[in-house]
Amino acid sequence: MSDDSPHPPHEPNAEPWAALSSLADGEAAPEVQERCLVLWAEHAEARERWRHYHLIGDVLRSRELASDEAHDAAFLSALRSRLAREPALLRPARAALVRRLRAWTAPVAAAAGVAAVAGVVVMLRATPTTDEAALVAARPSVQPVMVSAPAGAQAIQPVNGRLIRDARLDRYFAAHRQSATGAALQMPGGMVRSVDTIVLEDR
Amino acid sequence: MNPHDADRALVQRAQQGDSRAFEMLVVKYQRRIERLISRMVRDADLVHDIAQEAFIRAYRALPQFRGESAFYTWLYRIAVNTAKKALVELKRDPVSTESARARSGEDDETYRPDHELSDGETPEALLASKEIAATVNAAIDALSEDLRQAITLREIEGLSYEEIADVMNCPIGTVRSRIFRAREAIASRLRPLLGTREGERW
Numbered sequence: 538m539s540d541d542s543p544h545p546p547h548e549p550n551a552e553p554w555a556a557l558s559s560l561a562d563g564e565a566a567p568e569v570q571e572r573c574l575v576l577w578a579e580h581a582e583a584r585e586r587w588r589h590y591h592l593i594g595d596v597l598r599s600r601e602l603a604s605d606e607a608h609d610a611a612f613l614s615a616l617r618s619r620l621a622r623e624p625a626l627l628r629p630a631r632a633a634l635v636r637r638l639r640a641w642t643a644p645v646a647a648a649a650g651v652a653a654v655a656g657v658v659v660m661l662r663a664t665p666t667t668d669e670a671a672l673v674a675a676r677p678s679v680q681p682v683m684v685s686a687p688a689g690a691q692a693i694q695p696v697n698g699r700l701i702r703d704a705r706l707d708r709y710f711a712a713h714r715q716s717a718t719g720a721a722l723q724m725p726g727g728m729v730r731s732v733d734t735i736v737l738e739d740r
Numbered sequence: 741m742n743p744h745d746a747d748r749a750l751v752q753r754a755q756q757g758d759s760r761a762f763e764m765l766v767v768k769y770q771r772r773i774e775r776l777i778s779r780m781v782r783d784a785d786l787v788h789d790i791a792q793e794a795f796i797r798a799y800r801a802l803p804q805f806r807g808e809s810a811f812y813t814w815l816y817r818i819a820v821n822t823a824k825k826a827l828v829e830l831k832r833d834p835v836s837t838e839s840a841r842a843r844s845g846e847d848d849e850t851y852r853p854d855h856e857l858s859d860g861e862t863p864e865a866l867l868a869s870k871e872i873a874a875t876v877n878a879a880i881d882a883l884s885e886d887l888r889q890a891i892t893l894r895e896i897e898g899l900s901y902e903e904i905a906d907v908m909n910c911p912i913g914t915v916r917s918r919i920f921r922a923r924e925a926i927a928s929r930l931r932p933l934l935g936t937r938e939g940e941r942w
Contacts (some may be wrong), residue, residue: 559916564916574760591771593895600877604771604774609767612788613766620762626803
């Protein structure tokens with residue numbers, strides 16, 4: 538082990554790099570994994586070591602795999618830019634999210650305090666964030682969800698299928714017309730049998 | 741997920757949206773994926789582009805990865821498919837095919853000597869990678885028997901820590917420590933080699 542390698546602050550010994558080494562082998566306990574991710578994000582030396590550890594393994598298996606740092610760094614940098622433009626990953630467990638959204642329906646509907654307007658749609662959010670990116674993220678693999686008006690809401694007639702218009706939703710649908718499937722959006726006075734709800738995921 | 745996949749922890753975190761975990765996987769597999777693609781495609785820029793595309797596709801498909809195969813197997817398949825698609829596109833589009841062919845030297849009129857290195861490597865880059873390989877191998881030879889055996893069993897034979905502990909008849913903690921120390925010893929020889937080329941990029 539090199540005696541002259543500097544250690545990151547707060548670490549008296551080489552233990553954090555040993556954690557990275559064990560993570561490289563898939564042998565790190567969960568709390569160690571978390572520490573490694575933080576090291577990765579915050580210390581260039583951690584990123585260099587991670588790369589070196591894997592370069593060493595690659596070269597041991599095949600001399601052809603030796604490659605220079607500039608090339609590899611450029612690759613990661615370019616990929617980062619592209620990843621930044623990708624919508625956030627949608628997590629599984631949609632069913633759990635749907636259950637949570639149904640619990641949200643009551644307070645949202647009641648707080649809106651709007652008299653029942655037929656043929657409108659509620660857009661429910663799983664998180665308080667409002668940026669457009671989250672809206673776009675919901676689009677790719679969202680499934681339509683049946684949401685009925687809450688039985689206990691007082692400001693709204695609890696008629697099945699009647700919901701509240703959300704101005705953000707209007708803008709969103711205007712921008713993403715193909716997402717606005719279903720009859721829910723324009724049926725004044727009509728009974729809405731089903732509604733497409735955009736389900737937004739937690740990050 | 742396959743419990744023996746060394747990438748399991750990082751993949752699960754990446755699936756939960758942790759971009760750090762995904763990036764660590766990229767750094768781990770980028771060289772191998774590029775080499776794989778370079779066996780199908782000669783143009784170095786195209787290899788880079790296809791490799792980027794493969795990782796983006798893998799990122800998008802992460803939610804669907806269930807761990808029935810190892811992560812790298814899955815990534816490998818995505819890379820092969822991405823390269824195949826790119827080759828089909830090249831055949832279809834004569835303009836880009838023309839420039840790709842010119843770059844790869846198949847068109848005799850535009851063939852240039854520096855394209856003899858068909859994967860697009862400059863002589864300097866080739867020398868550098870030879871030097872890196874030689875340094876790693878020299879460093880391995882210089883290790884003590886215990887450290888060399890531990891890292892060889894891990895990296896070449898692919899044994900788990902537990903299996904290595906069995907083979908070497910020592911505690912798992914000792915295996916962990918030996919592999920780490922072996923890596924550090926080799927990395928310390930690499931550092932001056934790599935440090936002289938570029939300033940800090942990470």
